Amino acid sequence: MARTNTQIFLANRPPNDGAIDPKLGATFDQRRVPVPEQLPADSVLIEVKYLSCDPAMRGWLRDARSYLPPVQIGETMRAAGLGVVVASTSSAFQVGDEVSATTGWQTHAVMPAKQVEKLPKREGAELIDALGVLGSSGMTGYWGLFDVAGLKGGEVVVVTGAAGSVGSVVVQLAKLKGCTVIATAGSDDKVRWLKEELGADAAFNYKSPTFSADLKKCCQKEYKFVDVVFDNVGGEQLDALLLCLRRYARIALCGAISDYNRAPAGLRNYQTLIAMEAKIQGFIVFTYASRYEEARQQLAKWIGEGKLKRNFCYAEGGILGTPQALVDLFSGVNKGKMVVPL
Numbered sequence: 001m002a003r004t005n006t007q008i009f010l011a012n013r014p015p016n017d018g019a020i021d022p023k024l025g026a027t028f029d030q031r032r033v034p035v036p037e038q039l040p041a042d043s044v045l046i047e048v049k050y051l052s053c054d055p056a057m058r059g060w061l062r063d064a065r066s067y068l069p070p071v072q073i074g075e076t077m078r079a080a081g082l083g084v085v086v087a088s089t090s091s092a093f094q095v096g097d098e099v100s101a102t103t104g105w106q107t108h109a110v111m112p113a114k115q116v117e118k119l120p121k122r123e124g125a126e127l128i129d130a131l132g133v134l135g136s137s138g139m140t141g142y143w144g145l146f147d148v149a150g151l152k153g154g155e156v157v158v159v160t161g162a163a164g165s166v167g168s169v170v171v172q173l174a175k176l177k178g179c180t181v182i183a184t185a186g187s188d189d190k191v192r193w194l195k196e197e198l199g200a201d202a203a204f205n206y207k208s209p210t211f212s213a214d215l216k217k218c219c220q221k222e223y224k225f226v227d228v229v230f231d232n233v234g235g236e237q238l239d240a241l242l243l244c245l246r247r248y249a250r251i252a253l254c255g256a257i258s259d260y261n262r263a264p265a266g267l268r269n270y271q272t273l274i275a276m277e278a279k280i281q282g283f284i285v286f287t288y289a290s291r292y293e294e295a296r297q298q299l300a301k302w303i304g305e306g307k308l309k310r311n312f313c314y315a316e317g318g319i320l321g322t323p324q325a326l327v328d329l330f331s332g333v334n335k336g337k338m339v340v341p342l
C-alpha cells in the first residue's frame, strides 16, 4: 500500500518583531503527500525518527540576508532529522542504516545520498546524541569555546542560556578544561541543575529581580572579572556582561535568542571592549564542518567515559507537534536538547 508523507510547511512569515504562532494554519501548516514508489538514482528514502527544533529556525523564517537563504512560503520547514534508511539506490547506504540529514519537518525524506550522513555506532552514545552533543549543538559548543573563544585551562567563563542544548555542553566542556564556570538560565530548577548536575561554580536565574546585580557582583567581586563569555542570549545579559570583562577577554557570540522575536535595543556598554582590549566574534558552526569528526571523536570519548551528561526534552504530538516545540524554546520549556520524536 502507498505510504503517506506528512510535511509541515511555512504558510505565513511571522512578524519580525513578534512570535511564531504554533497553531497549524498560522505560521505553519501541514500537507500529506504520497511517498514516491521509485527513487532517483543515488538517493535514499529515510523514515524519520527524530526531528530537531533549534532557535536558528526563527531566523530562517525572516526574509533577510543571512548565512542560509530564508525558507520560502510553501516550502517544507528546514530542520535536521535522524532516521533509518528504508529504501536506497545508493551503493553507500543499505536499508536499516541509521542516518542524519537536513530532512526538514516531514515523516519521510527522499534525499540525494551525498547529503546524508551514516551514523557510526559510538560506545556509550545513542542515536539521538547525533542531534545533541554529537550533532550541531556539540559542534557549536566545542568549536565556539575552543576555537572562537580560544578557551584556556583555569580561565573564568560565563555561559548564558546555559541549560539549553548548546549551553549545557559548553558548561561541561569548560569544567573538563579546568575552568571556573558562571552560568545563567531562566528558572531556579535550571540553576540547580547547572550547579548540582553539570558542575557550574555559580548560576543565576535571569528572571530574578536581582539578577543583573547578582551576576555583576559574582563576576566582578567574587571572581575578579571574566576571561570568556559564551553568549547564547544577547540583549540585556550580554550588555551586563560587557561590564565584567578582564583585559583581553573574548566573547564568542553564538546566539541572541532574547532578540529573535523583537527589535534589538542595542548594547550600551560596548566601550568596555576598547578599555579591556577585548574581542567579540560571531560564528556559524557550519564553518567547522570539515573538523566535525575531530570534535566528535573527543566528545564521544568523554561520553564513553561518563564525563558528559546529556538531557533531552521530548516534544509531544509527533510531526504535528513541531511548531509548538519550536515556540516552546522561547519560553524555556527545555532542559538540554529539544527533540520531536515521530
Ligand SMILES: NC(=O)c1ccc[n+]([C@@H]2O[C@H](COP(=O)([O-])OP(=O)(O)OC[C@H]3O[C@@H](n4cnc5c(N)ncnc54)[C@H](OP(=O)(O)O)[C@@H]3O)[C@@H](O)[C@H]2O)c1
Residues within 6 Å of the ligand: 054, 055, 056, 136, 137, 140, 161, 162, 163, 164, 165, 166, 167, 184, 185, 186, 187, 190, 206, 232, 233, 253, 254, 255, 256, 257, 258, 259, 283, 284, 285, 286, 329, 330, 331, 332, 333, 334, 335, 336, 337, 338
Ligand atoms: N552560531 C551557531 O552556529 C549556532 C548553532 C546552534 C545554536 N546557536 C544559538 O545558540 C543558542 C542556543 O541554541 P540551542 O539550540 O542550545 O537552544 P536551547 O538553548 O536549547 O533553547 C533555547 C533556550 O533559550 C532560552 N531563552 C528563550 N528565550 C530567552 C530570552 N528571552 N532570554 C534568555 N534566554 C531565553 C530558554 O531557556 P531559559 O529557560 O534559560 O530561558 C530556552 O531553553 C541560540 O541563540 C541559537 O540560535 C548558534
